[in-house]
Amino acid sequence: MQLPTLSTHAKSNLGLRTKIFNKLGLTRLKRRPLCLVPKRPLSPLVNMYLLVLAANKNDLVQCDAAMATQTAAGESLQVVAEACEKAMAETVTQRLGLQLMSNVIKKQLHRYKTTLAEDVVLLATSKKEHLKSKQKKDKGNNKKKKKRGLAAQLGLGSDDVSSLAMTMHETLAVRYRMTRKKILSLLLVDMASRSDGSTLSSTDESAARHLQDVPVTWEDVPEDGALEDKVKAFNAWFAAQKPRVNKLIAAAVPMMRIGTLTTSKVDMDEIYLEVPVKACMSSSSAWKDDVVGPVLKELRVKHPRGDAFHELLFHLIYERFVRGRQSKWWP
Amino acid sequence: MFHFFYILISTTLLVSTAAADAAATAPSTSLKSFNFGTDAVTESTNNDFLDWYTAVGGIASGVTVGHDGRYGRGVYATKSIVEDDEVISVPLEWCMSRISAMKEDSRTAKAAYRQIQSDDDLVALMLMREMSKGYSKSREKKARQAAADKQGIAVLDLPVTKEIPGISKWAPYLRVLPRTVPLTVFYNQNELNALEDSTLSNEANQRRSQMSKQFKSMSKQVKLLFKDLPIRSRKSKFADYLWAKSVVGSRALSMSGKKFLVPLADMFNYHPHQVERDADNGANFLRYHKMHDGRFHVYADRAATSQKQLMEDYGDNTNELYINHHGMVSNSGTGVPRVVGLFVTDSCCCLMFFVFDVFCGLLPLRLSMTIHLIVSMCNCPR
Numbered sequence: 224m225q226l227p228t229l230s231t232h233a234k235s236n237l238g239l240r241t242k243i244f245n246k247l248g249l250t251r252l253k254r255r256p257l258c259l260v261p262k263r264p265l266s267p268l269v270n271m272y273l274l275v276l277a278a279n280k281n282d283l284v285q286c287d288a289a290m291a292t293q294t295a296a297g298e299s300l301q302v303v304a305e306a307c308e309k310a311m312a313e314t315v316t317q318r319l320g321l322q323l324m325s326n327v328i329k330k331q332l333h334r335y336k337t338t339l340a341e342d343v344v345l346l347a348t349s350k351k352e353h354l355k356s357k358q359k360k361d362k363g364n365n366k367k368k369k370k371r372g373l374a375a376q377l378g379l380g381s382d383d384v385s386s387l388a389m390t391m392h393e394t395l396a397v398r399y400r401m402t403r404k405k406i407l408s409l410l411l412v413d414m415a416s417r418s419d420g421s422t423l424s425s426t427d428e429s430a431a432r433h434l435q436d437v438p439v440t441w442e443d444v445p446e447d448g449a450l451e452d453k454v455k456a457f458n459a460w461f462a463a464q465k466p467r468v469n470k471l472i473a474a475a476v477p478m479m480r481i482g483t484l485t486t487s488k489v490d491m492d493e494i495y496l497e498v499p500v501k502a503c504m505s506s507s508s509a510w511k512d513d514v515v516g517p518v519l520k521e522l523r524v525k526h527p528r529g530d531a532f533h534e535l536l537f538h539l540i541y542e543r544f545v546r547g548r549q550s551k552w553w554p
Numbered sequence: 555m556f557h558f559f560y561i562l563i564s565t566t567l568l569v570s571t572a573a574a575d576a577a578a579t580a581p582s583t584s585l586k587s588f589n590f591g592t593d594a595v596t597e598s599t600n601n602d603f604l605d606w607y608t609a610v611g612g613i614a615s616g617v618t619v620g621h622d623g624r625y626g627r628g629v630y631a632t633k634s635i636v637e638d639d640e641v642i643s644v645p646l647e648w649c650m651s652r653i654s655a656m657k658e659d660s661r662t663a664k665a666a667y668r669q670i671q672s673d674d675d676l677v678a679l680m681l682m683r684e685m686s687k688g689y690s691k692s693r694e695k696k697a698r699q700a701a702a703d704k705q706g707i708a709v710l711d712l713p714v715t716k717e718i719p720g721i722s723k724w725a726p727y728l729r730v731l732p733r734t735v736p737l738t739v740f741y742n743q744n745e746l747n748a749l750e751d752s753t754l755s756n757e758a759n760q761r762r763s764q765m766s767k768q769f770k771s772m773s774k775q776v777k778l779l780f781k782d783l784p785i786r787s788r789k790s791k792f793a794d795y796l797w798a799k800s801v802v803g804s805r806a807l808s809m810s811g812k813k814f815l816v817p818l819a820d821m822f823n824y825h826p827h828q829v830e831r832d833a834d835n836g837a838n839f840l841r842y843h844k845m846h847d848g849r850f851h852v853y854a855d856r857a858a859t860s861q862k863q864l865m866e867d868y869g870d871n872t873n874e875l876y877i878n879h880h881g882m883v884s885n886s887g888t889g890v891p892r893v894v895g896l897f898v899t900d901s902c903c904c905l906m907f908f909v910f911d912v913f914c915g916l917l918p919l920r921l922s923m924t925i926h927l928i929v930s931m932c933n934c935p936r
Contacts, residue, residue, distance in 0.1 A: 395877060
């Protein structure tokens with residue numbers, strides 16, 4: 224994975240940026256392997272690197288001035304760097320810096336030919352195939368003993384393992400790349416939560432306030448709209464349900480579609496989410512529905528025992544495909 | 555002393571090994587393996603190993619070898635174990651290392667060992683030589699019978715620790731070593747492509763060619779090492795070297811840059827420690843693995859109840875190192891490794907441990923210390 228460079232990502236104010244880079248010794252980063260740890264803050268050197276890359280002219284000038292003052296006072300490099308960081312403490316710059324890093328991680332993720340979900344399917348299919356071939360082997364062990372000789376004479380390969388079954392090496396390789404993708408995805412989520420720091424590091428109250436500030440409502444989002452917009456609309460819709468406790472927020476997670484992030488620390492055994500019953504789709508909500516309810520009543524005459532699973536299924540089909548955008552659950 | 559051990563061993567062989575619970579709280583002199591659904595041959599191999607292990611002075615306190623369908627061979631608790639309990643203690647002369655190699659009877663073999671600088675290669679070649687001496691059970695039986703007849707004593711009176719012509723004195727240990735280790739150097743191109751990581755697959759190819767070059771460069775030493783062994787039984791081909799290197803790479807424990815193949819201690823399966831930690835130059839590994847009083851001591855890094863597998867954290871390594879050198883990938887619960895794989899790229903931390911674990915034996919001390927200083931200055935989270 225390559226860090227964004229001055230020449231490719233920050234062509235403006237190149238002289239000033241290079242000057243700060245050299246003063247703080249940030250070029251060292253490019254020569255070294257980079258350690259990124261999910262759920263841990265970026266190292267000061269990486270943070271500084273990204274800040275200088277993302278800063279605008281005003282920030283850079285302020286940083287340079289602050290550094291000059293500290294250097295004149297004979298302070299250490301660390302103090303000089305801190306002064307520069309303080310001068311660029313604007314959230315916009317910080318956000319842009321994290322965005323740069325996110326883009327690098329995204330690029331790396333896109334380089335993979337398969338997604339995490341596809342890898343999961345691959346492993347599951349291979350496991351199934353191995354099981355099948357094992358069962359086959361056990362079943363017709365005696366018959367095969369006679370047939371194998373013939374198969375070999377005809378030049379047919381082993382019929383025990385199908386092409387979908389992976390070798391041990393392939394399974395290991397897939398498991399390895401899955402761990403990489405998971406770490407990268409986690410890092411990306413981490414970056415997103417950090418760049419949205421006001422929401423995620425604050426309490427429920429501020430999170431809720433943030434949600435209210437979200438300009439996107441579900442009416443604005445087209446069906447083929449961006450996943451991020453859909454998630455924002457969902458968060459706004461869910462906040463409108465006024466859950467008593469909610470320490471979660473939905474977020475678009477690369478390679479995993481949608482996931483949840485915590486908005487504040489969750490302790491063990493703590494209730495972190497209470498979903499109002501009126502917001503849930505269930506067989507009882509299906510019965511209460513003015514269209515689905517009467518149909519279910521009719522069906523109950525024919526099938527007196529009822530079937531909660533299919534009641535909910537019909538309800539979901541009706542809401543998703545008939546009511547569509549008019550459904551109260553659309554987001 | 556040897557007679558005393560042997561009487562105990564012969565009594566253990568008579569005892570049925572079917573029920574695992576019978577072995578609970580047993581002292582190490584009457585060790586029996588746990589069987590959780592494996593075949594009789596494997597079980598007998600495990601018991602032979604345990605008999606040999608206790609005969610050579612190995613101590614297993616509250617642990618034994620077990621075999622289940624999922625992990626294969628592993629270390630199982632025979633009683634409740636708490637963290638920091640000493641579970642394994644093996645005399646250094648019975649750990650495959652430079653120390654034990656230099657105790658070889660053959661002068662030519664000793665001369666060859668002396669010429670090999672890298673500990674990795676030395677232990678690998680030692681493994682190849684011991685395998686060439688013979689390790690199968692039938693061969694062991696014949697060799698022991700012949701030796702007993704020659705000396706005019708009963709087979710049971712033959713000391714296990716003494717070298718017998720036609721069989722390696724490590725034979726029971728060699729029989730429990732894996733025949734294959736799924737390292738990336740053994741992957742074909744399709745399997746390397748499945749990694750979806752060009753750097754990793756290129757490195758695997760490079761490593762394979764490096765190993766080939768290294769083996770060629772040691773041809774003189776290899777010839778010298780196998781000089782006194784019959785040509786037909788020699789395991790001195792490149793394929794044998796690759797196998798031995800992969801066994802050493804995946805199982806040998808590294809202490810101060812020296813490699814040790816420690817019987818029983820090398821059977822721990824991996825599971826990350828419950829407590830998440832930062833990489834710290836392998837300090838966690840050194841806390842539970844110590845060498846003193848001429849023995850190699852292993853302490854439990856976690857608690858385990860009786861008959862449960864006792865696993866181990868292999869140290870501050872990344873998944874990259876595990877797939878390259880251990881033939882495994884760490885998935886801790888959620889599928890995201892704790893300390894393992896925290897580093898997205900070829901991390902400095904990874905490099906640091908890689909340097910120490912893999913190459914230290916190759917480098918002079920001063921150079922390896924310099925590398926340590928350089929990499930410790932890099933951008934690792936502390």
